[in-house]
Amino acid sequence: MKIKICYFAKIREQLDVSEEQLIFPDACDNTERLLEFLQARGERWSQVFSSDQKVLKAVNHEIVSEKCALNDGDEVAFFPPVTGG
Amino acid sequence: MKIKICYFAKIREQLDVSEEQLIFPDACDNTERLLEFLQARGERWSQVFSSDQKVLKAVNHEIVSEKCALNDGDEVAFFPPVTGG
């Protein structure tokens, strides 16, 4: 399945990517699997996604805190705690 | 001693007076005595000052809830609960 991933703010700068399309095995159908997949990309990725740094995620523009199912065409975003207002 | 008395809003209309200068025996030197004095003026006055109607008083532009000493030159005001804002 195809997933769009967006990165924002500090996370975007650390990974040096703002968005990407990912073809993802159908069996890997939740955010936990996606995180494992991204962490396996190398040191920089595993640091961002497994360090003490807090990373929030949104699936289809809603923040989700728990493991969340993913479907073809979903948009996932990773970003640091928000600081607007 | 000389006391200035001001009446506001509904109280002013009920008594049909907005302010007056009162020469008051020196012995009657507190707000309680002043109230007794005013109540003794007649039915309209005793009704306003002894009925269920709540009357607030201010001495020299500060609301006072208890009996308060009066001195020559003081300004006393009587008015209903405030309704500004």
Added chain:
Amino acid sequence: MIHIQHDDFDAGIEIESLRSIGSHIGAVVSFVGSVREFSDVRELIALELEHYPKMTQKSLESIAAEAKSRWDVEAVKIIHRVGRLLPSDRIVFVGIASRHRSEAFLACEFVIDVLKTQAPFWKKECLSSGDQWVDAKQSDDKKSLRWEK
């Protein structure tokens, strides 16, 4: 920064003036109160606002000073209109400038709550059926009592 006036005011100008105190001001919280029309039973033609001129300024200054002593706020502005007002007219402005927002919210609500039970203003409604003094609301007493220490 207390004004008791017949004239109308401009909340936007007041907020800008509070913001312009300095670049350490992070928050301006404001309250604008308007003359409400009573849609149901009676028709409001106008509102007459009487006050006690010699006491009003002092009373509002003391409320503003109390707000500043309780919370870390930089400025308190109060404008209260008097005289004849029409439905939807502005009556009162309370604006607070502070570094952080929580203090501004608290101080602003404090000022308007206490003003409603302490400041010497009285409203008379001019209704199609005749004139009538507005009764003080118990709910306002309760709101004001919350702030007693």
Added chain:
Amino acid sequence: MIHIQHDDFDAGIEIESLRSIGSHIGAVVSFVGSVREFSDVRELIALELEHYPKMTQKSLESIAAEAKSRWDVEAVKIIHRVGRLLPSDRIVFVGIASRHRSEAFLACEFVIDVLKTQAPFWKKECLSSGDQWVDAKQSDDKKSLRWEK
């Protein structure tokens, strides 16, 4: 009534627009947030506000809807600026119109508190010493948690 924009806004116009909803509106409470300059250690040159365009509108709409479902308020207006801002610039406006004031105060503080922890905006400070992402504040988390049911 949600606007995410580069352009500045005028709080006075927003308050008037909230008041003009009808003569049943007795209270308008508003919050204006400004870019604070840090006077002590570091010098703030500018603030860059990044957001997640596809999510921001939806997120603010959901906060506004939640405020309206919790309190009896007539209208919620939110304006949040994005892009490059300078010290003292306006960042955010939250305005609430309601019949009575208590609800407007609660809803206004709720919106800004929840916005600060839920809406996808990120601030980067451009300092004389270099750029730096602003860290989320624990105090903001606490303020937001107060509103959890």
